Amino acid sequence: MTIQLHRLDARGLACPMPIVKTAQAIAGLASGEMLEVLATDPGSMKDFVAWSRTTGHELVEQSEEGGVFRFVLRRK
Amino acid sequence: MSEPLAISLFSGTDDRLNAAAVLVAGAAALGRPVHLFLQYWALDAFRADRIDADHGLAPEAGESGAAAVKRLRAEGQAGWAETLRQAKDIGAVDIQACSLSMDLLQITQSDLDPLVDGVEGVTAFWMAAETGQVVFI
Numbered sequence: 001m002t003i004q005l006h007r008l009d010a011r012g013l014a015c016p017m018p019i020v021k022t023a024q025a026i027a028g029l030a031s032g033e034m035l036e037v038l039a040t041d042p043g044s045m046k047d048f049v050a051w052s053r054t055t056g057h058e059l060v061e062q063s064e065e066g067g068v069f070r071f072v073l074r075r076k
Numbered sequence: 077m078s079e080p081l082a083i084s085l086f087s088g089t090d091d092r093l094n095a096a097a098v099l100v101a102g103a104a105a106l107g108r109p110v111h112l113f114l115q116y117w118a119l120d121a122f123r124a125d126r127i128d129a130d131h132g133l134a135p136e137a138g139e140s141g142a143a144a145v146k147r148l149r150a151e152g153q154a155g156w157a158e159t160l161r162q163a164k165d166i167g168a169v170d171i172q173a174c175s176l177s178m179d180l181l182q183i184t185q186s187d188l189d190p191l192v193d194g195v196e197g198v199t200a201f202w203m204a205a206e207t208g209q210v211v212f213i
Binding site for chain 2: 012013014015016017019020022023024027047050051054055
């Protein structure tokens with residue numbers, strides 16, 4: 001059984017909207033489901049680490065390429 | 077990190093309202109209850125008939141600051157009222173009008189945008205703040 005990867009494109013959105021949209025999106029997932037987020041806000045790398053640590057939704061992957069940040073989160 | 081955050085919002089210019097809205101949304105995303113107390117010119121900006129109007133900028137913005145803010149908005153960035161609506165959607169955000177400021181502006185709650193949950197006095201504000209942090213903008 002494969003777990004569906006949900007996607008959220010937050011590119012072009014300024015702080016705090018990438019995190020706000022992520023919080024909204026992850027609330028609609030079942031526990032264990034994964035969410036991939038793309039963002040261009042330069043603060044998002046630190047923001048997603050802090051948000052994951054505080055909320056308990058695991059940050060499974062994080063990377064940056066050409067000014068685009070990519071995060072994969074697992075709903076707790 | 078569920079310590080409540082209380083914000084006394086006094087300023088009524090779009091830049092300061094936006095700075096407050098960003099703090100509120102960030103705290104809400106982290107699961108912190110937020111209590112936003114609207115005083116003076118901030119309350120005036122929440123009038124239903126002018127919440128989407130241009131409320132100007134703080135004096136330190138200057139011409140170049142005004143141009144920078146205008147560019148961000150033209151790029152489609154959310155305004156402060158929209159940011160607060162989203163913050164309410166993801167967290168516990170209570171927005172209360174200061175009753176003294178209501179008297180000052182001679183308005184009632186029906187004059188205010190539905191973002192405003194109610195009217196309270198300063199004692200209720202301090203009770204809601206409990207022992208958490210208080211921010212003044």
